[in-house]
Amino acid sequence: MSAAALLSELNARGFRLIANPPAVRVIPGSRLTDADRQAIRACKAELLRLLTQPEPPPKPEPPPTVKASPSPSWLCPHARVVWQCGGCTVAYLAEYDRLRDLGASPDEAESRALASLADAPAALSTTTAPTPAPPAPLRAPLTRPEPELEPAVAAELARVWPEAERLGWPHSLIFGNRFWPVEARGLACLLDTGDRLGAVTRDFIAIVKKDGAVQRYRKCHA
DSSP: OOHHHHHHHHHHTTOEEEEETTEEEEETGGGOOHHHHHHHHHTHHHHHHHHHSOOOOOOOOOOOOOOOOOOHHHHOSSOSSTTSOHHHHHHHHHHHHHHHHTTOOHHHHHHHHHHHHHTSOGGGGGOOOOOOOOOOOOOOOOOOOOOOOOHHHHHHHHHHHHHHHHTTOOHHHHHOBOOSSGGGBOGGGGOOTTOEEEEEOSSEEEEEOTTSOEEEEEGGGO
């Protein structure tokens, strides 16, 4: 018996061999038979070599094999483009489910369902997936209507408009009647019935309130 075979047999029987040159120590030694001792003596040199040589590094485990889930790119034998043959995908899934209901294993059902596609008519390859519906159009933003001006306020604004336009005032800064947003806020927002407009300059327009107070509406405020 070779030293390797003897070492394997003794390990299988529950013995542990330890190199202790020039001897070989066996645990538990009390269970050794005379034939075991004789075989160890005959192979002692080779046993010492086997017990003292470094153990080879463990082999790296191969990465686990992940089975790809069914996808149209490989289910369809008629087309090379994903989703180009939607009919084959439906046919495969229906055949796979039918075979599983009949008691076939998953692997068997898969292989038989794929084999059935080889005999499918070539017309299936022209089946395409339905075209998705176009997205719904965006709703137009809600806009508030311009509030109506009091007749007296509108008349006062119309009175000074020719001069204000000549001096470079835009129409929105005179007749804008919405307080928000700021860019829509014009002189009309500041006038009440009974107010009068005074001096009109390039930089401001004077507002004479009913109580006699004078305010200045500046172009830079708009």
